[in-house]
Amino acid sequence: MIDWHSHILPGLDDGARDIDESLAIGRLLSAAGFRTVHCTPHRLRGMYEIPASTVREACAELQAVFDCEGVALHLLPGMEYCLDEFFQDDFADPLPLGNSRWVLVETPSQPDLDLLKENVFFLRRTGYIPLLAHPERLAFLAPPPAGNFFQDAVDFLRRSKDTPDAFSQTPLADLMQMGCLLQGNLGSIGGYYGGAVQRQSERFRRHDLYAVIGSDAHHPEALGRFLQPAIDLLRKESSKLCTLSVDDCPGSG
Numbered sequence: 001m002i003d004w005h006s007h008i009l010p011g012l013d014d015g016a017r018d019i020d021e022s023l024a025i026g027r028l029l030s031a032a033g034f035r036t037v038h039c040t041p042h043r044l045r046g047m048y049e050i051p052a053s054t055v056r057e058a059c060a061e062l063q064a065v066f067d068c069e070g071v072a073l074h075l076l077p078g079m080e081y082c083l084d085e086f087f088q089d090d091f092a093d094p095l096p097l098g099n100s101r102w103v104l105v106e107t108p109s110q111p112d113l114d115l116l117k118e119n120v121f122f123l124r125r126t127g128y129i130p131l132l133a134h135p136e137r138l139a140f141l142a143p144p145p146a147g148n149f150f151q152d153a154v155d156f157l158r159r160s161k162d163t164p165d166a167f168s169q170t171p172l173a174d175l176m177q178m179g180c181l182l183q184g185n186l187g188s189i190g191g192y193y194g195g196a197v198q199r200q201s202e203r204f205r206r207h208d209l210y211a212v213i214g215s216d217a218h219h220p221e222a223l224g225r226f227l228q229p230a231i232d233l234l235r236k237e238s239s240k241l242c243t244l245s246v247d248d249c250p251g252s253g
């Protein structure tokens with residue numbers, strides 16, 4: 001399996017604090033069946049202004065430690081870019097995922113839909129494929145169905161509420177039409193962010209909206225709580241998300 005989103009590099013952002021945490025995250029991912037991990041620290045103006053060269057160096061250094069410690073993971077450098085008003089400047093020295101044209105992106109905490117579309121268009125125009133992180137957590141892009149807790153639970157169990165075009169009138173559909181791909185978070189699938197996000201991620205899978213999955217791992221304690229339940233659930237669903245290779249992801253290798 002390939003992890004398309006992680007904060008495993010030590011000391012660069014709000015992810016792994018030191019090499020011990022990086023090793024603990026690496027061992028958990030390896031034990032769960034991952035073989036390739038994209039290392040994607042935040043790139044966020046005023047908070048995490050990490051140059052691409054620093055990420056590449058940190059990735060090579062961590063790879064050397066993993067090789068030495070027998071953690072069988074192939075690490076690839078990347079970045080999680082915030083699609084805010086500074087994005088196009090920050091992307092002047094681009095760091096896509098591995099050797100690909102895919103670029104991991106997240107939305108700002110105060111999202112502006114027009115700006116989001118402008119930045120997605122900018123990426124497409126310059127030959128890149130935006131991979132939007134954890135869209136199931138972004139209610140402004142695709143609101144979950146209205147309903148009370150009990151109705152949601154019944155619908156979840158019956159899997160009966162959505163029509164095939166349930167997402168067609170949402171801003172998320174506009175972004176997808178522009179060529180934006182979607183990355184599901186294992187924490188959402190495993191229930192780490194609560195029942196509402198978990199149900200939304202189940203809807204995304206039912207409608208086959210995810211191109212790939214990612215751990216979005218920050219610290220080993222949290223990862224240890226949701227990783228295996230999420231993988232077990234995907235395997236139970238016989239999800240293609242567990243068996244994808246780079247060859248299945250056009251433009252990603």
Ligand SMILES: [Fe+2]
Pocket residue numbers: 005007080133216
């Ligand atoms: Fe992240």
